[in-house]
Amino acid sequence: MDAENTPQVEKECNARIAEGSNTLIIDAGDLSYVSSMGLRCFVAIAKTLKGKGGELRICRLQGLVNQVFEITGLKRSLRVYETLESAASARKE
């Protein structure tokens, strides 16, 4: 998720929200790269969902993506899970 393709992800998430979803799970298992543009998108979507009484859950962070989430503290600020199953079965905070 870089400056060029992050807008597509954000558009996709916003489309789901517009359809009425208020909790989204992002499986980041195949995501190998995220820049601050991608982080901005995650934070924005998480805030939007929280405002609707829902939440954003992100799972299976790998490599650089995991490293960037650690450095920026987003592992604590966002709801991050090890597996898709644990993200799907988590209780809403």
Added chain:
Amino acid sequence: MACGPRSLTLEAQTGSLHEVMEFVRQGALEASLPSVRLDELDLVIEEIYVNVCRHAYPPNGPRMASITYWVPSPGELQVEVADQGVEFNPLDFDSPDTGLDLEDRPIGGLGIFLVKQLTGSLSYRREDGWNRLTFGMSAES
């Protein structure tokens, strides 16, 4: 092997981000940086270059960026990103509070912070109308 400076000068547009990443990756190969550094290098160069593309110049008119790399010694890569836009020292800004909850977090503001965290050295100078941001990455750190 050490190598002298190589430069790429182009119009600062986000559409050329991948060209810039490829160019700097060549430097990483010449410096024999390990693969884990390549991802970090992509991230650092994106943050700096996209910042120049979005904020250095007014919408119309020339918008040059010049990217230079050199390998002072094996395992060491130095990269300079230069532009002739408005004077801007990204190192002047305080680091964000990474301990905040979601509610209190600003949506953005993490780019330069990531650059600071992922580079071994980072310096800025304004010189003859150019902003020159130079960073170093090494095989070790």
